[in-house]
Amino acid sequence: MPGPLTPDFAPWTFDTTASPEQRAANDDRVAALRTAGHAVGEGCVVSDLAEVDADTFALGDRSYIAAHAHVTGDVEIGADCSVNVAAALRGRVTVGDGVRIGSRTSILGFDHAFDRVDVPVFRQGLTSRGITIGDDVWIGAHVVVLDGVTVGAHAVIGAGAVVTRDVPPYAVAVGNPARVVRDRRTGERPAPRRADPDADRARRVEQFGADALAALPGLVERAFDGERYRDAPGAAPTVRAHCDAVELAALAGGVPAGLTRDAHVDRLTALVGPDGRVPEHGAEHEGTAAAPDPSHRADDAWPRGAEGYHVLSVGYALDLLGSALPAVPGTGATPGEVAARLAALPWGTNAWGAGSVVDTVGTALTWARETGVAVPDGAREALVGWLVEHRDPVTGLWGAPRARDGWREPVNGTYRLVRGTFAQWGTPLGLGRELTDTVLRHAASGVLDPPRVTACDALDVVHLLRWARRCGAEGYRTDEVADVARAVLDGVLTRWSADGLAFAPSGPRRTRGDTASGVPEGIPSLQGTEMWLATAWYAADLLGVADLLGWTPRGVHAPEPRASALS
Structure with a gap:
């Protein structure tokens, strides 16, 4: 009852x-x-x-x-x-x-x-x-x-x-x-795990490398509308799309179709203002993530947003074309100003944004050194000294995790920071094991799981795992690092098509500021293709099979040091 x-x-x-x-x-x-x-x-x-x-x-x-x-x-x-x-x-x-x-x-x-x-x-x-x-x-x-x-x-x-x-x-x-x-439908039990997961991977990597090289000229040509480059059909023309086209064409050993090498140089050079800043094409970008960051200060203050990323993309595109930036922004800060500006960056709330600014500044200092632009005495040393002092000794990162997305922000930000400074300058920094531990923990959180993975998240992981090896983690947790590299590489091999690769295969689009092309998830793009090809190379290098690809990333994501900005 x-x-x-x-x-x-x-x-x-x-x-x-x-x-x-x-x-x-x-x-x-x-x-x-x-x-x-x-x-x-x-x-x-x-x-x-x-x-x-x-x-x-x-x-x-x-x-x-x-x-x-x-x-x-x-x-x-x-x-x-x-x-x-x-x-x-x-x-x-x-x-x-x-x-x-x-x-x-x-x-x-x-x-x-x-x-x-x-x-x-x-x-x-x-x-x-x-x-x-x-x-x-x-x-x-x-x-x-x-x-x-x-x-x-x-x-x-x-x-x-x-x-x-x-x-x-x-x-x-x-x-x-x-x-x-x-x-429940078939009553079938899952097949046992196969041993030797790398048995067929070498052949697939070699074929993928050849297929990518064969597809790149046509992919780049389709992105040119007769006037400017678009990340994908229907997207607005962007400066980055032009630069990605140059990098992809260079990977295949040429220049983008439609313009001569000199015409490419002239167009990119004409975008650079007298202060070195490169705004985005057209007023249609005002108020969007591609617009210049309104918070930057005038004169020699560090550029941010699209203007910040153009220090990288336009600088490297011109470099690949045999030219150079006619002016370099953000290199006039004194050592005291460098330290103050670094301390003011949003490390606790937006580690990605903070790291992207450091990426821009480090790359600007590299261009300044190579083009003879004067930099205040001690400015480079102040940048390195502040970063070394403020790195977390437990995690190997800059910035702290947040409740919303865990380690994603500091891992993203650390990759950007490292890319533009220590990795670009060939400067190992120690804490390789701590960094490996944190990045593997981040990878295990599901950030690399299809269909949620983006090119940005995957590149952050494999780039930092590779750099960690050079910072004292050689031979450390090698099986787990290899498992992550296999997952990333296999994802690229599976998704590749002659139309290129989408930045985000499917699912919620998770991009920020200067890395967002405005192209919906699932649509192949220049940005997605360039970043995923670089990601595939880094993953293949962690597995020791990068030479089978037949090419190495060029430009922004080139794996070898560019120069020693401290010499």
Whole structure:
């Protein structure tokens, strides 16, 4: 016989067991959630003994939350779902329709940062990549689903499983860590892992290298509209697109079709203002990420945004064409000004942005040295000294992780900073093992997983792992480094086509400022092709097979040091 708490502990019986008073109380709870701004559908049951304290919360029609369930963060639950007794949905969690979540299961769409050993864990903040659960999923009792996981539609997770990686649709997964044991549609069990994953890779790498060289001239030619270069059909013409065309053509041993070498030089040189700054083409870019950063100061203040990246792209394009920048911006700062400007960069809130500014400044100092532009005495030494002093000795990075995207910002920023200074100048810096540890931890977070991976994220990882070897990590964690390199390289080999490569294969586009072309994800582009080819080379080099490609990146992403800016 039903007891007074039956509707709370077995809410699927609510229609047959709830008293009029309990029905009225449930209506009040639902109304209160709606008043608080949450989206609660029709026919929902939320136990008075459940704790729903979410920042944002949505509950689809005919779904219920049982007693002692705990819901916090940003949680969206579809229609006809059940959250059973003492289940926890916390952090960023999206649940499809018809999902069953067993009692005492924890779905944790967040994690604690704990990488620093000099700071208590509770002071290091949270990270969140989120959890997505598809339609018609059954999750048994006492299951734990960890941050970053996607569970495909129609999957079944056995009781007590600990889910640490994605589960395919229709899969049955059990154990700790959870592993797929069969497909619900076919009953087939997954094939055993093959030994010797590199058996066929050398042949594929060699073929890919030849195919890329053969495709590049046509790809670059299609990007020229008779007047200027576009990253992809339909995109606005950009300065970077012209420079990417020069780099790709140089990889194939020529110059972009449509203009002579001298005409390319004349056009790029004409873009450079008397102060060395290169604005983006046309007024159509005003107010977009491609526009000059309005926060930069006049005179010799460091350029940012597209203007900052043009120090790299235009400078290297002219260099590949046998010319040079006629003027170099941002090289007039005194040692004191250098230190002050570095300290003012947003290392704690936008490590990527801070690193990109240092990339620009380091490259500007390189061009200044090579073209004879005067630089205040001690300015280069001040830049290096400040960076050495402010590097995190525990992580090997500049900047700190953030709750929103974990290590992505400081890894991105460190790559940009290193590329434009120490790697460009051939200066190893130590902390190679610490850097390797952090970058491998970042790679394991899912940032390299298709379809979410972007060329920027993959290049950051393989470039820094290679530089870390030169900073004292040779022979350190080699198997794990090789696994990351294989994953990155295989992704490029699989996606390559004669039309080139998209910056972001699919999924949410995750780019910033001067690396964003404005081309939708999934569309091949000059930027995507140039960056992925460089990424493939770095990954192949980590595996010792880069020579099979038959080419080496040219320009901005060239792997060998450019010059010693301190000599």
